[in-house]
Amino acid sequence: MKKCPECGNPSYDGAPACGNCGYKFPKMKPSAPKKEIFDKAPEKKKKQFSDEESTIEIIKENKILIGAIILITIIVICGIVITGPNNNNxxxxxxxxxxxxxxxxxxxxxxxxxxxxxxxxxxxxxxxxxxxxxxxxxxxxxxxxxxxxxxxxxxxxxxxxxxxxxxxxxxxxxxxxxxxxxxxxxxxxxxxxxxxxxxxxxxxxxxxxxxxxxxxxxxxxxxxxxxxxxxx
CATH class of the missing domain: 3.40.1000.10 (Mog1/PsbP, alpha/beta/alpha sandwich)
Structure with a gap:
């Protein structure tokens, strides 16, 4: 409840004017919404790579594996060349x-x-x-x-x-x-x-x-x- 500043007559909170003397109550400002205590952290955008950049990144990340594959391939080829086919003649x-x-x-x-x-x-x-x-x-x-x-x-x-x-x-x-x-x-x-x-x-x-x-x-x-x- 609120009281009229002119006549003191009580009125309900949402009344636009005093029911006794007609005094118009000032409009109430809308209350600001409560701010959330924890704001949601913004999502990090994944870095976008072009085809060329993606290939380079893959090579960098797997350079040890790629090097091992190349080394094994060279050893196998050398073995074939050195030993040759296994025949009677x-x-x-x-x-x-x-x-x-x-x-x-x-x-x-x-x-x-x-x-x-x-x-x-x-x-x-x-x-x-x-x-x-x-x-x-x-x-x-x-x-x-x-x-x-x-x-x-x-x-x-x-x-x-x-x-x-x-x-x-x-x-x-x-x-x-x-x-x-x-x-x-x-x-x-x-x-x-x-x-x-x-x-x-x-x-x-x-x-x-x-x-x-x-x-x-x-x-x-x-x-x-x-x-x-x-x-x-």
Whole structure:
């Protein structure tokens, strides 16, 4: 309740004027709303990145993981290059030489040599190479019942003479710490054939080298290959 300032007559709080004397009460100012004690904190806006900025941020955040993946990839690739395929007949690149391995016997030949197709009905499974001079180098291995390399060499000489070939050279050389037979035949057509043979545990390993001159079958690259022969 409120009282009229003119006559003192009581009136209700919301009355616009005094009911006794007609005095008009002044209008009341609206009360201000109570302010919340705790204002809600404004939300932080997430930083927006362009596509390029997002990529950079991802790389920065994951640089250790990315580095590890790259390192593993390099190691795997290097392993494949070094070891090569795992086959019975293996060739492995090493500098300017390629390693050939078969049935416990191996040798290395220049990468400039080409493996070519060839046939030898008496020695199936032979492998043929051609060097830069066009000389053919054939390799094969066979089981042999002979008791010594000397007997094998004598049989080869006898067979050559029966077929009208001239025996140019017969000598013993050392390959893989073992004695090896080195026989050079001159054929009736003027070409030359060289047989370099190693014998171990009933297995005969043979390089048959065919060319048009003594120099071609005795070239330095061929002799270098012969020195890499290895019986496991």
């Amino acid at each position: 293996q060739t492995a690149q090493s500098g300017d030489m390629v390693k050939f391995s078969e049935a416990g016997f191996s040798f290395s030949y220049p990468s400039s040599w080409n493996e070519v197709n060839g046939t030898d009905s008496d020695h199936e499974g032979s492998v043929f190479f051609k060097n830069e001079n066009g000389t053919i180098i054939q390799y094969y291995n066979v089981s042999n019942d002979s008791t010594s390399l000397k007997d094998i060499t004598q049989d080869r000489i006898s067979y050559a003479q029966e077929n009208g070939n001239y025996i140019d050279t017969v000598q013993t050389i050392t390959l893989d710490g073992r004695n090896a037979s080195d026989v050079i035949l001159e054929q009736s057509n003027g070409n030359y054939t060289r047989y370099v043979s190693l014998f171990s545990n009933g297995e005969l390993y043979v390089f048959k080298i065919s060319g048009d001159s003594l120099n071609s079958i005795n070239s330095s690259d061929i002799n270098t290959v012969l020195q890499t022969a290895d019986i496991a």
